[in-house]
């Protein structure tokens with residue numbers, strides 16, 4: 001089936017009206033409608049083989065990503081899977097460095113989100129052909145083959161191909177038992193679903209109590225809009241979870257550098273493990289200053305959900321500007337680029353704690369963090385994967401959480417195939433969900 005040719009790419013604008021109940025809200029994204037540009041790759045295979053991919057967005061603007069996916073589609077339609085994976089690095093470059101299209105990037109913004117959607121679908125297709133979930137395809141892959149999927153351009157000053165290969169070869173030791181451990185226990189997760197910024201104290205208390213009863217021990221709270229609110233909310237949640245559970249805070253880029261330091265210092269009494277996205281996501285040196293100032297308080301800096309490519313991560317690592325690397329399955333160039341980031345994090349000995357606050361992100365990124373543990377970092381120290389409890393019912397193979405751990409997916413592929421009925425209902429603007437909302441607005 002590797003010979004299957006990709007005959008068509010379809011892309012749809014699918015949105016969920018999460019802003020109505022403030023799910024997903026933070027200090028900068030006050031009304032997010034969790035959305036995806038949803039890609040399906042059709043093939044000429046008899047076995048009705050298809051590849052499914054997506055990239056996450058938050059409502060208006062999804063149509064621009066859809067447009068960018070269409071613009072890139074000519075680069076993938078007509079290729080066989082074999083052609084792509086026999087030189088995946090070359091194919092990655094074809095998409096990310098197209099001589100005309102790169103002008104609207106390069107490797108950042110909308111075009112990078114579109115690249116992610118397409119490449120996520122290609123990886124899904126490959127894993128389906130191999131009859132494995134994506135994480136298993138990755139952990140079983142020969143290290144040299146894995147390396148051949150990565151574009152090392154611009155990062156060899158931080159990580160050479162040889163160093164990356166050495167990391168993978170070294171981590172072969174103990175791989176089998178780590179894989180068995182994951183299948184048995186799962187990968188540790190934390191929840192963000194109790195404390196979105198738009199939730200009331202009452203909601204926060206109820207959701208947090210329920211989560212504690214379900215076995216959650218690590219919680220993230222949104223902060224950054226109003227200091228007094230933050231003090232009240234953090235104090236509330238710290239009381240609920242007790243001194244031994246873990247608390248993280250997330251400002252979604254709200255502050256200037258000095259403001260971040262002052263603000264977080266005032267929240268230090270609640271002992272957050274990290275402050276996430278304290279300032280502009282592109283400000284490497286700003287993050288380094290914040291890291292330095294907060295280190296004596298025992299608070300680390302986490303970032304990555306809007307870190308648009310491997311070069312940004314390289315600089316953050318080189319400048320000791322973050323203490324937690326938050327990879328994102330859709331922000332950068334899919335698995336190919338995330339492999340580079342995971343390997344750089346290993347070289348710099350910084351834990352990877354993926355971002356998953358969105359629709360479909362939990363489904364996707366669980367594969368990458370399983371790969372990180374089994375085949376790269378071999379450590380769970382200071383590591384956990386984000387989980388948000390929204391919209392999983394729209395997926396064919398939704399995430400499975402047991403005792404606050406991600407249980408490794410078993411179905412073939414990259415877990416982002418959506419239920420066709422859900423796609424049709426939520427397609428923007430013609431799906432019935434959006435037509436009903438429009439109707440109500442008119443009344």
Ligand SMILES: C[C@H](O)[C@@H](O)[C@@H](O)[C@H](O)C(=O)O
Pocket residue numbers: 023024025026029032058192250252305355356357358386
């Ligand atoms: C708009 C989104 O919900 C963000 O608030 C979310 O991704 C968040 O930053 C997170 O870390 O989960």
Ligand SMILES: [Mg+2]
Pocket residue numbers: 250252276277305355357
């Ligand atoms: Mg965040």
